[in-house]
Amino acid sequence: MPELPEVEVVRRGLHDHVVGRRIATVTVAHPRSIRRHAAGAADFTGRLAGRVIGAAQRRGKYLWLELVDAPASVATAGDDAVLAHLGMSGQMLVESHDSPDEKHLRVRVTFDDDGPELRFVDQRTFGGLSAHPLAPAAAGGLLPEPVAHIARDPMDPEFTLDDAVAGIRRRRTGLKRALLDQTVVSGIGNIYADEALWRAKLHWARPTETLTRAQGRAVLTAASEVMDAALAQGGTSFDALYVDVNGASGYFDRSLDAYGQVDKPCRRCGTPIRRDPFMNRSSFSCPRCQPRPRNAHV
DNA sequence: ACTCCGACCTGGTCGC
DNA sequence: TGCGACCAGGTCGGAG
Structure with a gap:
């Protein structure tokens, strides 16, 4: 996707x-x-x-x-x-x-x-x-x-991390919903949201009102890094006359830590990755590294 | 003004 | 074997 x-x-x-x-x-x-x-x-x-x-x-x-x-x-x-x-x-x-x-x-x-x-x-x-x-x-x-209403994305030279963090903390919803909102930060979909949350050790339902600035910076920095890594791999498998989004698909087989990894051991702690229903889709997370907050949103 | 949710769409897979 | 249910999910418009 x-x-x-x-x-x-x-x-x-x-x-x-x-x-x-x-x-x-x-x-x-x-x-x-x-x-x-x-x-x-x-x-x-x-x-x-x-x-x-x-x-x-x-x-x-x-x-x-x-x-x-x-x-x-x-x-x-x-x-x-x-x-x-x-x-x-x-x-x-x-x-x-x-x-x-x-x-x-x-x-x-x-x-x-x-x-x-x-x-x-x-x-x-x-x-x-x-x-x-x-x-x-x-x-x-x-x-x-x-x-016009789409926010700058993390690869945009004029993207500013602190403004994006402020935008997320201004929302009153779960953290992953805020990450998927293209008017706050653009470019993040279900796959990279799950990867960023895993890297930052944050649960998808974490209420944005309790998110610290440091945690906000951590999850957006993680999103930026994982998307940079995917681009570095996706840009290499491409012949001269064939422009194809599937050129990036090899990345998913080797490098995903959370998305689609249900029941596989977390690469940090070995706990099986779990799948939760989320907005008629799925969220993948490590139950130990990303514990569900008591006041989870949605 | 802000947040949430259903509809849109097709092909592959799974269970009965 | 056949068929229906389900799953993948970004965006928008309308409801609350």
Whole structure:
């Protein structure tokens, strides 16, 4: 499942393979994949055709391609961008036009240089593409409108740990809920939340109102470190023409300490990792290293 | 204003 | 064997 490191791998692939190229045609094979483009498929394809991809940007799990008039032009306020969210199963593939269509091909973008095309493939259609004008954000930067409410992520050079800790401690909920709230800190999903909590020895239901500043720093630092490690591994397994979120999947087999490790011994203390139901999903934790607080939330 | 929860979606797996 | 239940989970909109 793509979280921040996987999306960054995709962003880098797009930077390498589509930035600077002029779009020729766009084909929407499944309308659900552009459902967030309110003006519909014809408007979406019309906004892209003929434009040049200026830069590949990312905030948290959202990524977008700026559209400009000519190669090497810099996008300014009012220029459109193609916004993408990979959802659960979205992939961006850069492939030769004669390679067979994927079963779940949703959107195809061709270029006027006859080079490889860009395909958005998404089995479960939780993800999608849309086009929006770029607008200056209050805190700086040029963002597509739907990204305006998303907080900076830990890989952002302007991310500040203490502000993020204050944001978490301001919430009145369980710690993991706060970590998953993309308006407080972005980029963290179920996998890296569980890994960060395990590293910081904190329980997922810990009430944020009793979290100390030091504990807040510890869990966010852990999240940042585990995502850095995943990116370092995910960025290596990638051939020239294939931009694929699955490139990062090898990380999960070797390096996860908590997520998905139910009944396996904790690598610190040997106690079997437990799985708890959490928000219609799962939380994995070590019952000894991460004891449930008496005043657990939810 | 803040918090919570259901719906969305498909393919693989498991139990009867 | 067949079939239904369940699981994976990020985001949004509406309810409280």
